[in-house]
Amino acid sequence: MTTLERLDPADSPPSGTTDGTGATTSGDAMNRVLAQRALGWSRDQVEPALRAAVGKLPLATQRITNYHFGWEDEDGTPTRADGGKALRPALALLASQAVGGTTAAAVPAAVAVELVHNFSLLHDDVMDCDTTRRHRATAWTVFGLGPAILAGDALLSLAFDVLVSSGEPAADDGAKVLGQAVQELVEGQLADAHFEIRNDVTLSECLRMAQLKTGALLGCSTALGAMFGGGRSEQVDHLRLFGEDLGLAYQYVDDLLGIWGDPRVTGKPVHSDLRRRKKSLPVIAALTSGTAAGQELAALYQGSRDLTDAELVRAAGLIDEAGAKAQSQAQADALLTAALGELRSASGAVGAADDLERLARWATRRDR
Template identity: 80%
Template sequence: MTTVEQTGPSTDPPVQRLQSAGIPAQQLLAWSRDQVEPALREAIGRMPLATQRITNYHFGWEDEDGTPTRADGGKALRPALALLAAQAVGGTAADGVPAAVAVELVHNFSLLHDDVMDCDTTRRHRPTAWTVFGLGPAILAGDALLSLAFDVLVASGHSSADEAAKTLGQAVQELVEGQLADAHFETRNEVALSECVRMAQLKTGALLGCSTALGALLGGGRPEQVDHLRLFGEDLGLAYQYVDDLLGIWGDPRVTGKPVHSDLRRRKESLPVVAALSSGTEAGQALSVLYGGTHDLSGDELVRAADLIEQAGSRAQSQAQADALLTAALGELRSATSGRPADDLERLARLATRRDR
């Protein structure tokens, strides 16, 4: 049976520390949301009302008319990594809360912009913010979240706040570089697999690595622990992107909240697609012809494209790459720390590479 213990000063929002071993990964995510949401709401509550309206909707806290609701707010993987990394180096979950809030704000900044760039109309089973409030307001709300993330770190008063802000700033630069590369790929006829992997490292790996590094930093970790946990997060982030790209093709829309074959519909140069296109197989060549057209792909053509990717071996290859990256990530984790928080981080990592949403 799980028990909890209050940590941190009594004047702070209560932050619970999980005590028992073997906590299921989904329960860890729920625990993380419970610890981070009050601080996240408090930070967003300092934003101008017009921006709050959009961000509250995006986070699933309100309907478009401002009525409070409890819609799907996402997995909260990055905050969980930050909290557990703080504990893994001997700190408390409370120490990691500013890091957790900051990375969740940056993540949602990127989602608001990503939905606009990709013209996605659905996220988390709801219309995307830009379809409800408009392109400009959604972009500006994302910008506001990005600024707020740095405010949260500075306002924490932590002795490492400046270093934390620099670490976050570097991760944001890499994330933007990855997003830009992703956008450019859609205008090119050929993309090398190595380019696609690098894009994913920047777009996804950078922020997951930042999550674990910031948690370790605010938790008082030694420099070598911070470095190992950053590498753990970066490897996990690339593995996560491999799985995300698989879900973008074969994910169940009832679970993912996105239309079936959503990535293929946009002819997205995702990791399994690029692997298939560069495979030298007959299936890869057939996919190149199909992907090279300019017409909107029909339902039958989308099904055929997914089948061709699988026939080229790229579906299995992508999952194998995710598994190999998980192994590398766990090696970095064990080089940094051991004990219950490390076990919890391992469970989260395994969930991230074997998920359905």
């Protein structure tokens, strides 16, 4: 069954009707339903190949990666824990269909970008000292710092092996595109780490960091999908730009959730970014706003002792008072508009483009 058949809006409650419980379903709610279906469909297509690839790793490494992916408990017992949104592989598969390609052709690309993403998450949790991800203890807290870092390294090398050994015509060029994206992602992560010890970060620097840290891999996901789907060079370029714009919008929303997200939904501690004095996009927007709220926030951020719960609540309020919360959501919305313009310029199959648009809209209005 194709994506378009699986995601036919007729299979979901139309806008303004009931959802079967008597509650009214809005257009936004229907979009969320369809976006979740797309993500679920993508997981069904990609997970068997992803498991097969991870199954090639040494058993000691598999123990860590299987736990991180939510496939096993720490003692190796099979489970079905939250494995994440799997947005990047969905973008790769749908980008292939958007240029007239098949799902099967893009599966290696989808697996590769999901492996790279999880490499970055394993390392990111160590760098940020995060103890919770996806409502579970992070891998480094269970298996140790060194083993978690090495497991991330293994996933990175495996991603390139999956691409190169796929036998697809675009494999070699795709590996180069993925390699460039990884270099940009690492550069963005390095800048993010440096920001934590600087008090003079500018908004333009923070934007560049986010473009590298998040935009690069989302742009790579859509570009690889289009390449493996046999897209023309101009289609690949437009879909890459679609992914990059969406990636920056996604980071804006991620940063908002890092401050105001509900821990029961996000799986991360409340005010997790503020607790580390993270220089995220809304924080830098507030710090550089020239407002009294921004100045008070700067005083909190320049200290070295742990912030109290009351101070964390105050810091979140100051960011809002400085206008940075609303500004960040407005920037995410503007980037979504730009991304959808690139998607329309790709001039691919209408149904698949619709699915990509649904995912993009969901990604910029999500709660986790």
